[in-house]
Amino acid sequence: MAAQKDTLLARYKDMFRIRRFEEEAARGYAKGKIGGFLHLYIGQESIAVGASATLKPDDYVFQTYRDHGTAIARGTSTRAAMAELYGKDPGISRGLGGSMHFFDPANGFYGGYGIIGGHVALAAGAAFKSKYKKEGTVSMCFFGEGATNIGGFHEGASLAGLWKLPMVLVCENNTYAMGTPFSRTSPVEDITKKAAGYGMASDRFDGHDVQEVEARIGAAVELARSGGGPTLIEILTYRFRGHSMSDPGKYRTSQEVEERKKRDPLKVTKTQLESLGCSEDEILALENQVEEEIADAVQFAEEAPPARHDVMERSVYAPSNYVYPPVGQP
C-alpha cells in the first residue's frame, strides 16, 4: 500500500510537471516568446508518464510533433525543453528543432516528428537494430489516430509485424485529428482491428488512469522484450486544448470539453491518491516543488543565450571520421 502510494505520487508529480510546463509554454506563446507551432499535450499526460514507467533508459521512444510530454516523461530537463521552445542555444535541440522536434537520445528520446506516419518506420528501424544486435531493448512509437490513415504508418507497422520486431505502437486516440473526428476519416473506428492485418497483438483501453496505462502498456513491452513481437495499442484519450495554439476549437462544444475534463488524468490520480491515504498537504508540497522547477525553467529560457549560426551551419553534415570496429566485435 505504501509502495503503491509512493509510486502513484511519483507518477502524479511527473504528470503535473508536464501539465505545468505546457501551461507556461502556452503563456510564453501568448506573449510572443515562443513562435511557430505549439501543440499541447494537456489531458494526455497519463499516457506519456504511464508508458515511460514501463521502459528502461536505453529503450527507444519516438513521438509525433506533440512531443513535449513524452520527452519530459523520458527525462528531458524542463530547462532544456523550455529553452528549445524559446529558440535558445541550450535548448534540447539547440534551437534548431523547436516545439515539434525535441531530440534527447541520451534519455532515450529519438524525436518529435512533424510529418506523421514515417516516424513509425523509423521506430521500427530502431527495433530492427535491437533485434539484429540482440540488445533486449524495445522501441516504442507514439502517434495519434490521425496518423493511422497514412502510408508511413501502414508500412512501418506491416514490416514490424512481418519481422516480429521488439516494438510497441501506441496510438493516442485523442478524438480529433486537428478538427476532424476519426469517424469522418476512417471506415473502421476500432484501430486495433488493423493489428490483425499486421500479424501483431493488440490492446485497446481508456487512458485517463495512469496505473492502468502502465499495466497494459507494460504487458506489451514485456511481450516485445521477450521476443513475442510488436503490439498495437489504442488508448482513448482527449486533448483539452486546441490542436495547436491557433485552433479556435469550433468543431466541438465547450460542454463536451467540460464533460471530458471530469476524467482529467490529474484529477483521477489525485482522487486515487486520496483514497490511498495521501493528504492534501503531501500533494501540495509536491506541486510546489514542480512549480519551482517550472519557474526556474522559464527563467532559464528567458535568460539563455540565443541559438547560434555556427552550430546551424556545422550541423548540416556530420564529420566523416568513421573507423570500422575490429572484425567480429559489436
Added chain:
Amino acid sequence: MLEEMRLDENIVLMGEEVGYYQGAYKVTQGLLEEFGSDRVVDTPIAEAGFAGIGIGAAMVGLRPIIEFMTWNFSFVAFDQIVQNAAKLYQMSAGQLQVPIVFRGPNGAAKQVSSQHSHAVEAFYTHVPGLWVCAPATPRDAKGLLKAAIRDNNPVIFLEGETLYGIKGEVPEVEEDEIIPIGKAAVAREGTDATIVTWGSPYYTSLAAAERLAGAGIECEIIDMRSLRPLDMETVLQSVRKTNRCVVVHEHWPYAGPGAEIVDGIQRDAMDHLDAPILRVTGQDVPMPYATNLEENVLPTEARVEEAVKQVCYRQ
C-alpha cells in the same frame, strides 16, 4: 559492398529481391550466401517502410545500405529521405547521425518508358544534408561506394542503369581505394572546350569528343562523379584553360545540378568565357516508349558534337 560488409557487422543490406533472387540487376549476387538473411534482408514492396527502417536503424548505430530496385521507386520514399534522413543530424543538433547509403540504378534503360526512366539527381541534389554520387566507371563506382558506406551522412548513390554492363579495371581488395565524395576527375585532356558530365552521358561525351578530335577540336572532359558537393574548382580550372564549356546530362533541363554548374562558371569564370555555356540535356518531356523518340530525348552524341562546335564557333 562485399568488401565493406566483411569489415563491419553494422553494415546491413536491405531492399526488394536483394537476397534470394540475388538482385534484380544481380548487383547483390552472392551476398546472401556469405552474410545470411539477417544482414541481407529481402523486403516487401514498401519503399517508404524499408527506407524508414534503414534510417531508424542508422540513427541508433547500424550502417544500412538500402537498395532501390530502381531510383524511380524512391519517390514513394521521398518523405523518408528528405524529411528524415537529410534533416535528422541538424534537427537534433548533431545528437543523431544517419550513416546510410541509398543506392540503385538511375536514368533511362531501353524503352522502359515514362515511369521507369527518371534521372533523379535534380531532386536529391537540392537537399542540404544529403551527398549525391553518380559514378560512370567501374573503378569510380567501387571507390565511391566505399566512401559512401564509410561516410556518416546519408548518401544518394546513383548507378547508371545502362552502365551495369560496362567492364573496366578495378583495384584489388588490398588497395582499398577510396574515391572521395565531392572530387571530380579530368577524364580526357583537351584545350579547345570543356565538357562537364557524369553518369551515363559520360560515355556519350567521350564518343563525341573522339569524333570532334577528328574535326580538330580537342575536348577536355570533366567527370563530376559527385553532384553534392560539387567540385567546382576542377571545372573552373578547365574552363579557365579552354574558355568554352558544354554541360551534358540526362536529367531534365529545368534546374538541377546542370544549371548549378553553369551558375558557378558564370559567377567565377565570367572573364574567361569566349562563348555562352551550352547544355545538352534530356529533353523536357516525360520519357516516350518508342525507340526513335527515346533515342532523341536522351542527350545524343550528335547533339553534344553540335553544342561543342557551337561554343567553338565552328558551325
